Amino acid sequence: MNAMMRRALIGTAVVSMALSMAACGKAGGSSSSSSSASSPDSGTIGLLLPENSSSVRYESFDKPLIEAKVKALCPNCTVKYNNANGDAATQKQQFDTMVAQGVKVIMLDAVNANGTASWITDAAKKGVKVVAYDRLAAGPVAGYVSFDNEKVGELQGQALIDALNANGGNAKNDDIVMINGDDNDPNAGQFKAGAHKVLDTGVKKIVYEQSGQWQPTVASQKIGAAITALGKNGFQGVYSANDGMAAAIITALKAAGINVPVGGQDAAPDAIQRILSGDQAYTIYKAYKPEAEGAATIAVDLLHGLDVTGTATSVTNDGGTNVPSLLLTPVVVTKANVKDTVIADGMYKVSDICTAQYADACKAAGLE
Template sequence: MNAMMRRAVIGTAAVSMALTMAACGKAGGDKTTAASSSASTGGKSIGLLLPENATTRYEQLDKPLIEAKVKAACADCTVDYANAAGSAATQAQQVSTMITKGVNVLIVDAVDSAAIKSSIQAAVDKGIKVIAYDRLAQGPVSAYVSYDNEKVGELQGQALLDALGAKATPTANVVMINGDDADPNAAMFKAGAHKILDGKVKIAYEQSGLWKDTIANQKVTAAITQLGAPNIAAVYSANDGMAGGIATALKGAGISSIPVTGQDAELTGLQRILAGTQTSTVYKAPKPEAEAVASLAVDLLNNKAVSDTATASSTSGSGDKVPSVLLTPVSVTKANMATTVIADALYPTAKICTADFAAACAAAGIK
């Protein structure tokens, strides 16, 4: 995930369920939620554009959490939703559709933070207030809600060093698989990780995995060929989705018991941590992030200032200074899983501790 994310008091995170295109209607299609109606009816309307459905959190957590908070804060508000399915061109079309519908406020989690700039300008020119969600889009946005993304990378880097222990030396080869360069969060994750890792280990191979498990698998397979299986000390993965593909590549090469990082606290990521094929993840609770952006959207719709809530400031790639809510991420390992995501009831324990993971759950104090 662009990931740079969000950060909070521990709350709720990403459910790892397989998403289907049916979950969002046609890929990239606009869809008004069941509880809402078209903005053209003249009611209070909020547009919600999420970037993709490969990462399970967006449709399983962010969308319903935002909708629920909007409904609680504004009974007569509607939410018009669309998912870009990873396409910047599709998302640009969706912004145009939201403008035509006449939404009052638009929440955008950009597929490509630079490419979306002209679309955001077009929306603002029509009097629509835009909030950048999770990823800081370029252009005249009114507010930004996310996690401290550089801190995410720092947590990942430190978790990798902690897992290496005495093996963390300047000659220890680390393979680094970053997120999609079009996602500004990916750059911040990368910067934070380098801040911690550089000089302490050797980044021997570094590539983008584009937030795709298949691409990450291919990149790590190439790294194994280039470096040699016995010469890889650890793998930095920017998120859990890619860590799944990485774990498969490592297993296929006969590599076991080396540190592998992640992010998003996805269900399968947590299970890999319990099984020992992934070392850590970063928990960015979706609930506080989703509720913060929903509250800001309602405030903007009602012409209230965002300064009371958005007390931080961020500078976008276009140089715009944006009032921001930046939440605090949490590193999760087997040692603290019970007191973090499990204590938050992120997933039902039974869903994590299936028969294959029951023994590992018991050993980790998860009941």
């Protein structure tokens, strides 16, 4: 899929969401023809993000994009922000504090999405609306914005097969290692399921599979255990659920003198550099701007009392409730399409990626 087609798909999804909201009032603001015309033009929206160690995306992209969109839709609104640094108990304290402070709309990217039901239920009884961001949190959430996570896994699996098939290879003859995300994260389970759909029949065998818990140090330990158990020639590729773990895996493989395809997810800047230099085979690009702006739009509309149940898509949560949802389309990034994806979309400037160390690799990829 080229960059223009991808932007068209993402744009259609966001426009569809906005149009469906507009049926109940102006998206992102009050409506002169709606009972919400008296809605406040100010207020506070909570933003709780999960961590900042294994992925740079939350502080570098999600937070500033959400804050900018909220400000554009509601100039007098403020965003109250906290990051849980990977600790579920800390995030619950942050959530409870926001509820106690009277915050009525909270955007939540849960550290442990399976453990949020009781506190979201209690908050809902107090009139607090929760927008599940990136992960579908358990409990009565008012909306959900993410990507088609099983599709992400399918793309990861196919990209690894493509890398194994490159230069005359045959993935059907190859064994691979899988280092998955945190078992407590429903997204990780969806990535894993999607990858297995492709890999179970696309490679010879998955000879070692463990959770890396979204932690680079854990992923490094797991790949070390795989090398010890299988030997240097015991596998021909590695599936890594994200780029942070992929970086650690690649470092461990290099130290052991092993050179096999490794892929990730998140299109982190260092992952793009590794792809250009040939150290990493691929990543998955999930355009943060439409995800962040879609969630911010829902949050502002909920703050203004607007109905968001008319979104084009819904998913069923753990309680059997259909949650209004916006699910966006992920894209595989390889050396061949860096220029047409993360650069063309403005996620990174060439100068961000093409530092002196990667100048030759960038030049070979047409990035100058």
